[in-house]
Amino acid sequence: MAASSVIKFDIPLPTNSAPDVLFSFYDCDLNLIMSSERFRAFYGDERASQATLFGIYPELDDPGMDMFTEQAGNTGWLRNVQFQRPGEILCDLMIFRPANGFAIVETRKLIRQDPSPDEADRALLLHEANHDALTGLPNRRQFAARLRDALSGGKSGIALMQLDLDEFKPINDTLGHAAGDIVLQQTAERIRNVLGAGETAYRLAGDEFAIIQLRNDQPSEAERLADSLVNAFKKPFLVNGIAVFSGASIGVALAPRDANEEDQLMRAADIALYAAKSEGRGRARTFEPAMMMVLEQRELLRRSLRVALQHGEFFIEYQPLMDCSGSVAGFEALLRWHHPMMGIIPPSAFIPMAEADGLMPEIGQWVLEEACRQAMNWPPHCMVAVNLSPAEFLTGGFTDRVSQTLDTIGFPAERLELEITEGVLLERTINNLDTLNTLNVLGIQISLDDFGTEYSSLSYLKNFPFDSIKIDKYFIKDLTNDAKSQTIVRFIVALAHGLGMKVTAEGVEDQAQAEWLIAAGCDRLQGYFLGRPLPASDVLEFLRRNDTANWQSQEK
Numbered sequence: 276m277a278a279s280s281v282i283k284f285d286i287p288l289p290t291n292s293a294p295d296v297l298f299s300f301y302d303c304d305l306n307l308i309m310s311s312e313r314f315r316a317f318y319g320d321e322r323a324s325q326a327t328l329f330g331i332y333p334e335l336d337d338p339g340m341d342m343f344t345e346q347a348g349n350t351g352w353l354r355n356v357q358f359q360r361p362g363e364i365l366c367d368l369m370i371f372r373p374a375n376g377f378a379i380v381e382t383r384k385l386i387r388q389d390p391s392p393d394e395a396d397r398a399l400l401l402h403e404a405n406h407d408a409l410t411g412l413p414n415r416r417q418f419a420a421r422l423r424d425a426l427s428g429g430k431s432g433i434a435l436m437q438l439d440l441d442e443f444k445p446i447n448d449t450l451g452h453a454a455g456d457i458v459l460q461q462t463a464e465r466i467r468n469v470l471g472a473g474e475t476a477y478r479l480a481g482d483e484f485a486i487i488q489l490r491n492d493q494p495s496e497a498e499r500l501a502d503s504l505v506n507a508f509k510k511p512f513l514v515n516g517i518a519v520f521s522g523a524s525i526g527v528a529l530a531p532r533d534a535n536e537e538d539q540l541m542r543a544a545d546i547a548l549y550a551a552k553s554e555g556r557g558r559a560r561t562f563e564p565a566m567m568m569v570l571e572q573r574e575l576l577r578r579s580l581r582v583a584l585q586h587g588e589f590f591i592e593y594q595p596l597m598d599c600s601g602s603v604a605g606f607e608a609l610l611r612w613h614h615p616m617m618g619i620i621p622p623s624a625f626i627p628m629a630e631a632d633g634l635m636p637e638i639g640q641w642v643l644e645e646a647c648r649q650a651m652n653w654p655p656h657c658m659v660a661v662n663l664s665p666a667e668f669l670t671g672g673f674t675d676r677v678s679q680t681l682d683t684i685g686f687p688a689e690r691l692e693l694e695i696t697e698g699v700l701l702e703r704t705i706n707n708l709d710t711l712n713t714l715n716v717l718g719i720q721i722s723l724d725d726f727g728t729e730y731s732s733l734s735y736l737k738n739f740p741f742d743s744i745k746i747d748k749y750f751i752k753d754l755t756n757d758a759k760s761q762t763i764v765r766f767i768v769a770l771a772h773g774l775g776m777k778v779t780a781e782g783v784e785d786q787a788q789a790e791w792l793i794a795a796g797c798d799r800l801q802g803y804f805l806g807r808p809l810p811a812s813d814v815l816e817f818l819r820r821n822d823t824a825n826w827q828s829q830e831k
Contacts, residue, residue, distance in 0.1 A: 297381040301328045305377070305472035314381075328377065329472055332368070334358045407478040409456055410463035418477035418485055422537050425487060426530055432490050433530040434497035437544040438466070438504060440482040441522040441556040446514075454514045458521060465507045474500060485544075493529055494561060501525045501559035508557075522557035524548060533562045546570050577628055579614060584638060588613050591645055593814050595806035595821070596660065596779065599793045603818055605658035605692070607801065608646040609808050610638070626664065635666035640676060647686040649811045654818065660692040660722065665699045669706075674713040681717075688718035694745065696724050697735060708739060715740040722779070726767065736774055744771045748782020748802070755787045761795075768796045 297318075298311035305328040310318075318331060329335060335356065356368040369380040405417045413421075425433050440462060447455040459482065466476045466484060473489040486504075490496035508523040526548025534540040547562040549570065554560070583589060590613065593606035612620040629635045643661055650659040667673065681688055693714065699707070714721055722743045723735065736744075746767055750760045764780070771778045780792045783802030792800055809817055 297383070298378070299328075299331065299381070300373075300376060300378045302376040305329065307331065308376070327472060328379075332379070334366075335368075410460055410478050412463050412466075412476055412478040412484070414477065415479045418479065418487070419537070421475065421477075421487055422540070425489065426535060426537060426540070430489075431531060432493050432496075434486075434488040434490070434493060434500075435528050435530070435540050435544045436486040436488065436497070436501060436504070436559075437526045437541075437548045438484040438486065439524050439548060439552070440508075441524055441552075443482040443521055446519055446521060450514060450517070450519070454517075454519070457514050458512050458519060461512050462508075462523075466504065469500070469503045469507050493532075494527075497527050497529060498559075498561065501527050501561075505557065505559050524551040524556045525559035526551055527559060527561040529562070573628075576614075576617070576620065576625065577632065580612075580625055580628055580632070580634065583612055583614075584634075584641060586615075588615065589638070589641065590810075591642065591649070592808035592810055593649075593659075594801060594808040595817065596658075597800050597805045599798060599800070603657060603821055604799050605660060605690075606650075606653075606809075606814060607660040607694070608642060608662070610642050610662075630664055630666045633666070635664045636670045639664060639667040640680070643677065644680055644684065647680060647684045647691065649814075650690065651684065651686060653814065655687075655690070657818070658690045658692055658720065660694055662694045662724065663699065665696075668695060668699045668710065674710055674717070677714065677719070678717055689720070692720035692722050692743070694722045694724040697726075711739050711741075733770075736770070736776075741776055743777040743779055743798070745779045745781055746797075751780055751782040751788060751792075751802075752784070754791055761791075764792070764797075765795055772796065 297314040299307060299314050300309040302308050307326040307328065318326070354370055356370060357366065359365050365383070367382040369382075371378040371380075405414060406412065407414045422435065440458070443455065443458070446458055459478075462482070462484065463476070463478065466486070470476060470486070475487050477485045477487070479485055486500070488497055488500055504525055505523055508521065511518040511520045513519075526544045526546065528534065528540050528543035528547060530540050533543040543562040546566045547560045550566050551558050551560040560566075590611050592609045592611055594609060595606055596604045598604040610622055610626070612622075612625055614620050626635070629638055646659050646661050650657065653659075677693075680686075681691065711721055720742045721740060722745055723739075723741045724745045725747045726744045735741075744767065746764060750763050754760050754764065768778050777798040778796070779799040779801060780797045781801045783789050783792065783800045783804050785804050788802075789800055789804060806817065806821070
């Protein structure tokens with residue numbers, strides 16, 4: 276595109292031969308569209324080919340630079356800007372507003388040829404104090420200063436975004452922290468590639484990033500940017516030749532609509548981020564006042580959870596496990612919470628909370644003791660399955676507590692099955708193997724729960740002593756009419772049996788599913804079609820109705 280057809284000046288400009296003078300021209304979206312040979316020689320042809328005005332001159336990305344973000348309509352000279360860069364270089368910018376964009380004439384002057392070592396050290400320390408060493412992004416300190424400056428001006432059009440990576444911890448745990456660092460560096464690069472004028476990214480800590488956006492057309496501009504960021508994380512990261520998937524969840528808050536003070540605006544963005552994660556992750560949510568009510572209810576629930584065990588609010592229901600002959604093999608113990616004001620709270624709502632607050636070891640011990648005591652009243656062929664959370668499993672002395680519980684109650688170890696998920700195995704692999712081997716020596720059955728929905732590493736099956744695998748209900752729900760689900764289930768059954776393990780299918784909802792699974796060789800079935808969770812007082816009656824042969828044998 277020729278310069279004469281886009282940008283015209285009514286003022287004389289220095290020639291290209293003028294010493295230390297650089298020319299650059301930008302469209303109304305602040306993208307660089309033309310530059311002088313000296314400009315390209317200084318900034319580099321590759322960088323200049325995809326640059327934006329703020330990418331070349333980050334010093335201009337300031338709340339005070341209304342002439343860019345507000346797209347001023349006046350043509351002609353706008354202002355002079357002067358700033359100093361590392362190396363004692365003084366930059367003087369003449370900024371003009373032609374009809375179709377912006378033009379900048381940069382004059383550079385070297386104040387001192389060789390800065391002293393002390394001055395160089397100070398410049399380096401200043402840079403390190405304001406930037407993240409791993410990603411090169413501005414750090415939390417610079418973020419706080421920028422947000423404070425933006426809000427102090429009392430302007431509208433300020434959007435704050437909090438961005439977290441989804442499932443970043445497993446990357447560190449499985450591939451190592453060096454791989455995690457590579458993902459964080461690529462994360463910063465993806466964010467940079469999405470940002471435009473008036474948008475700056477910061478790394479706050481770990482996999483937590485923030486973006487400050489200064490645009491007038493809000494909330495549409497914030498929603499546009501948030502969607503672009505989410506989409507940027509849908510493709511995998513490439514780490515040492517391995518494709519790694521980690522999406523992004525984003526919370527958005529606007530000033531002054533949601534808050535006009537730093538702490539309040541950050542809290543609003545955090546609450547929106549929590550909503551995005553709660554709704555399935557890999558998405559963006561903009562703050563709404565109703566989100567605050569949800570958070571307050573959650574905090575009330577958290578406080579209540581701390582005393583629920585002492586107040587006797589927990590109870591256990593038992594869901595039948597049927598073998599392929601139709602007999603009752605046992606029951607799975609399912610923890611329930613009866614809140615005095617809110618009623619029955621689902622486990623999906625309070626167990627993650629208990630894990631985060633360090634309450635699961637105590638709660639899990641209560642479940643184990645209560646389930647074993649109640650199962651003592653069942654026929655001797657009936658086993659009881661108890662779920663373990665990672666927090667319980669990784670607590671020191673776990674196997675000793677299990678062994679002591681069985682001895683105290685007098686419950687046979689072979690009638691106890693402990694169900695763990697693959698997530699339990701991500702940390703402390705050697706200790707995990709020792710723990711499982713000890714449980715195996717005690718005679719306790721070990722089941723790998725929800726197989727196929729998490730990491731599904733075959734190395735787990737090879738290295739850890741599992742007695743059975745539970746196929747997740749995700750693969751069962753469309754089993755009778757979905758060829759892919761059928762193939763997967765057949766594969767899991769054949770794999771487990773080949774390794775000497777039994778297979779349980781959960782989520783069986785109708786007779787057609789049950790018949791298909793029995794024909795495929797599943798050893799045990801579980802689901803509403805076979806029996807809903809029962810209170811402890813109804814277990815024996817269920818056995819009388821559904822397991823007559825074994826019950827009569829027990830009575831003799």
